[in-house]
Amino acid sequence: MAQRVLETDGLVCPFPVQEAKAAMEEMNPGDELVINFDCTQGTEAIPRWAAESGYGTKDFRKRGPAEWSITVIKA
Amino acid sequence: MLITGLLVGAAFGFVLQRGRFCITGAFRDVWVSKNSWWLAALFVAISVQAIGLAAFNTFGILPTDSVASAFAPFATIAGGFIFGFGILMAGGCATGTYYRAGEGLVGSWFALIFYALFAAMFKTGPFAQSTAFVRNWGVTENATIYQSLGISAWVLVAVLLAVTGWWTYRNLTRPKLPMATLPPEKTGVAHLLFEKAWNPYITAILIGLIALAAWPLSWVAGRKWGLGITGPSSNIAGYLTTGNVELVDWGVFLVLGILVGSFIAAKASGEFKVRVPDSKTIVKSIIGGALMGWGASWAGGCTIGNGLVETSMFSWQGWIGLIAMILGTGAAAKIFIMPRKVGSPAAS
Numbered sequence: 001m002a003q004r005v006l007e008t009d010g011l012v013c014p015f016p017v018q019e020a021k022a023a024m025e026e027m028n029p030g031d032e033l034v035i036n037f038d039c040t041q042g043t044e045a046i047p048r049w050a051a052e053s054g055y056g057t058k059d060f061r062k063r064g065p066a067e068w069s070i071t072v073i074k075a
Numbered sequence: 076m077l078i079t080g081l082l083v084g085a086a087f088g089f090v091l092q093r094g095r096f097c098i099t100g101a102f103r104d105v106w107v108s109k110n111s112w113w114l115a116a117l118f119v120a121i122s123v124q125a126i127g128l129a130a131f132n133t134f135g136i137l138p139t140d141s142v143a144s145a146f147a148p149f150a151t152i153a154g155g156f157i158f159g160f161g162i163l164m165a166g167g168c169a170t171g172t173y174y175r176a177g178e179g180l181v182g183s184w185f186a187l188i189f190y191a192l193f194a195a196m197f198k199t200g201p202f203a204q205s206t207a208f209v210r211n212w213g214v215t216e217n218a219t220i221y222q223s224l225g226i227s228a229w230v231l232v233a234v235l236l237a238v239t240g241w242w243t244y245r246n247l248t249r250p251k252l253p254m255a256t257l258p259p260e261k262t263g264v265a266h267l268l269f270e271k272a273w274n275p276y277i278t279a280i281l282i283g284l285i286a287l288a289a290w291p292l293s294w295v296a297g298r299k300w301g302l303g304i305t306g307p308s309s310n311i312a313g314y315l316t317t318g319n320v321e322l323v324d325w326g327v328f329l330v331l332g333i334l335v336g337s338f339i340a341a342k343a344s345g346e347f348k349v350r351v352p353d354s355k356t357i358v359k360s361i362i363g364g365a366l367m368g369w370g371a372s373w374a375g376g377c378t379i380g381n382g383l384v385e386t387s388m389f390s391w392q393g394w395i396g397l398i399a400m401i402l403g404t405g406a407a408a409k410i411f412i413m414p415r416k417v418g419s420p421a422a423s
Contacts (some may be wrong), residue, residue: 012175012180012182038350043257057255
């Protein structure tokens with residue numbers, strides 16, 4: 001099981017999700033992708049994308065003003 | 076009574092920011108993720124306003140029928156397409172750009188400046204003649220769909236309600252996905268207002284009501300229209316460069332209110348941060364903003380003027396303009412988003 005960190009601060013939607021999708025493709029089942037983002041819409045779009053793709057999530061939290069982090073687990 | 080513009084704008088900006096109401100996203104999702112979750116929400120907002128406007132006219136409260144824009148097919152289609160293309164590049168539609176500017180997104184500041192500048196250039200500046208030309212070209216006899224069909228506006232209200240109701244029901248009754256949510260840090264009203272993720276359909280109802288309230292308030296202030304973004308943005312650019320105070324109307328206060336409302340909402344929710352994108356995003360925002368100003372001027376409206384207001388008046392310009400915008404966004408999505416799917420380099 002590997003963990004990878006994806007920094008997307010400064011990117012606006014839909015690009016954080018697009019980057020996460022691309023990163024996910026190169027990962028193996030059980031691997032974790034920590035996505036750091038500061039796009040407000042991402043608080044809705046990223047969990048929705050994860051749920052629709054059937055991925056698990058953990059550690060969804062606010063890092064600071066307008067900064068969030070979520071860990072997506074590849075199924 | 077210009078101050079009511081500021082209040083309506085602030086309420087609008089607040090709801091847009093907290094509800095994450097993004098029309099660009101709604102159009103984009105149709106093409107990129109093939110879902111209509113947000114587009115259906117836009118239809119809810121249109122429906123709420125449509126019921127209200129039909130009632131305004133039937134009961135003689137406000138003759139909003141009389142101000143529907145004449146339909147110039149080429150201008151509406153070409154302008155709508157250009158605007159739709161521009162909002163994807165700019166990362167936000169007319170209102171999206173305003174409320175993201177209020178959240179501190181520097182890319183949206185650039186988009187906003189060029190949107191206002193190009194709207195003014197195409198409405199009253201050096202390119203005003205091109206706008207006048209396309210907007211007079213092939214104008215149809217009837218402005219609204221119900222006039223053309225020779226039926227009551229209420230028939231179309233009923234059709235719209237049936238479609239929207241069925242669509243919303245289907246979206247809301249889908250099996251709920253186990254979506255991750257942020258752990259709450261606030262309680263009670265503060266949690267509801269400044270933290271909780273709002274249901275898009277509740278947000279849409281609120282937006283429909285705000286759009287409706289805008290009509291009489293703007294009307295008594297001498298501006299016979301409801302919500303509008305492009306005209307007021309152009310007026311701001313005009314006022315700032317000529318000092319002509321007559322340009323400062325209810326609409327100007329409305330759009331300034333959106334900035335204030337979204338800033339308050341973002342700040343109180345801990346979602347305000349000055350965010351500077353990379354140089355590529357800034358260039359895209361500038362080009363997108365310029366296309367938005369051009370397109371909206373030709374089409375006679377933006378995602379709000381045509382997409383939310385003219386649609387609820389059942390004008391040809393509103394509905395054809397809405398379709399043209401969705402197509403424009405789709406074309407831009409094909410160019411700027413879809414290719415990124417294949418082997419985009421990801422950070423380690």
